[in-house]
Amino acid sequence: MSDCHAYYSGPIPEKQYHFSDKAYSMAQISGDMVAGLDCPVGASFLESAMWIRFFGNGTCRSDPSQARVFRLACVFESNGYEGSSWRHTQLLNRKVSGRPKRMLVIRAIGTVGNYDYITEIFLGEDGGIQVREAFAGYPEVDRLFEVSRPPNWGSVVHAEGGPRGHLVQNLHSHYCAFKVDLDILGTVNEFQVTKLTHKDAVGPGSVSQKVQETRRVSMEDPNMEFVATSQAPGVWQIVNTEAQNRRNGVPRGYAVVVGSAPSVHRYSTSHPFAASATFARRHLAVAKRKDEEPAATSVVDFYPVTDPLLSVDHFLSDRESLVGEDLVCWVSVGKEHVARAEDQPLISNFAVDFSLLPWNYHEQNPEMVLTMIGKGPEALVGAPELRR
Numbered sequence: 001m002s003d004c005h006a007y008y009s010g011p012i013p014e015k016q017y018h019f020s021d022k023a024y025s026m027a028q029i030s031g032d033m034v035a036g037l038d039c040p041v042g043a044s045f046l047e048s049a050m051w052i053r054f055f056g057n058g059t060c061r062s063d064p065s066q067a068r069v070f071r072l073a074c075v076f077e078s079n080g081y082e083g084s085s086w087r088h089t090q091l092l093n094r095k096v097s098g099r100p101k102r103m104l105v106i107r108a109i110g111t112v113g114n115y116d117y118i119t120e121i122f123l124g125e126d127g128g129i130q131v132r133e134a135f136a137g138y139p140e141v142d143r144l145f146e147v148s149r150p151p152n153w154g155s156v157v158h159a160e161g162g163p164r165g166h167l168v169q170n171l172h173s174h175y176c177a178f179k180v181d182l183d184i185l186g187t188v189n190e191f192q193v194t195k196l197t198h199k200d201a202v203g204p205g206s207v208s209q210k211v212q213e214t215r216r217v218s219m220e221d222p223n224m225e226f227v228a229t230s231q232a233p234g235v236w237q238i239v240n241t242e243a244q245n246r247r248n249g250v251p252r253g254y255a256v257v258v259g260s261a262p263s264v265h266r267y268s269t270s271h272p273f274a275a276s277a278t279f280a281r282r283h284l285a286v287a288k289r290k291d292e293e294p295a296a297t298s299v300v301d302f303y304p305v306t307d308p309l310l311s312v313d314h315f316l317s318d319r320e321s322l323v324g325e326d327l328v329c330w331v332s333v334g335k336e337h338v339a340r341a342e343d344q345p346l347i348s349n350f351a352v353d354f355s356l357l358p359w360n361y362h363e364q365n366p367e368m369v370l371t372m373i374g375k376g377p378e379a380l381v382g383a384p385e386l387r388r
């Protein structure tokens with residue numbers, strides 16, 4: 001994860017504010033992860049160093065020489081709790097076979113103040129990787145004393161009036177940037193997009209039908225915004241054209257699939273938040289990998305800026321070739337947070353996610369050769385049953 005941003009609305013435009021949560025280190029004000037709450041009892045915990053200490057008078061000190069260890073992450077195996085990875089009922093005899101969904105789970109929790117960020121990576125047996133970012137904690141609020149009509153910059157979550165005013169939870173968003181440095185069988189890769197469109201009817205009596213079209217994206221372009229939307233479904237994938245799948249002859253690759261309700265920030269490019277938030281204009285940007293482009297944002301670009309040190313738009317603006325190159329996917333997943341009464345006093349954790357799925361990488365479903373429940377689709381129907 002490269003950064004998480006939050007953009008808050010306000011009662012007047014001048015009271016809008018935003019957070020680059022990387023500025024809070026995403027780790028140094030965290031607490032230890034708890035067995036039985038954050039991870040199953042028996043999970044392996046990974047420790048890291050914490051060198052910021054808080055004192056009772058509200059001050060804090062950063063002193064690496066006084067660092068202590070804390071439980072930053074855990075790793076465990078999830079064995080079938082999410083159902084099956086594949087399942088089949090044989091139509092003729094209704095016998096069932098399948099493979100319980102087993103995953104290696106890596107979970108880390110970073111606190112930034114009011115929110116805890118729960119970052120999870122699920123490694124599946126088919127080579128698929130799901131990345132999930134869950135938000136936990138409490139949103140920022142403001143007060144409103146006169147309510148002639150509901151505020152459009154947030155939701156009243158506690159109507160009290162009087163000297164304390166009404167409590168309004170500001171409309172805000174969460175956008176997290178991930179750097180996905182995919183190397184498909186080496187670093188000579190390219191980026192392909194498959195789009196679903198509709199082909200017109202060819203003549204009287206004919207009807208239109210949907211078709212799939214795959215094209216290569218040959219160069220970086222800051223104006224190209226890959227946004228997962230129901231209006232333009234498709235597949236984004238990084239492939240190695242020199243490594244063909246032996247079964248179907250197409251390039252082996254991995255797809256980037258946005259899994260959660262898609263949202264991108266809709267600020268105009270002139271908005272003060274927009275310059276350091278170009279990653280969140282789209283779900284995916286693909287750029288040539290460079291050492292001088294290590295992260296989607298810079299920690300010093302906290303406040304509104306016109307010329308950020310790091311910006312996905314800048315990465316794309318030199319329009320370099322994406323063909324036969326070492327590529328990086330900048331993936332952004334996020335959510336607009338409209339308040340509900342149940343957000344008080346603490347929200348229920350909610351998550352956004354994306355997946356990296358093998359796409360013609362394997363010759364067939366690799367999980368079919370693993371131990372299964374039942375006898376398997378081929379063994380389920382014997383010759384005697386077919387004769388019956």
Ligand SMILES: [Cu+2]
Nearest residue numbers: 139172174337
């Ligand atoms: Cu929120």
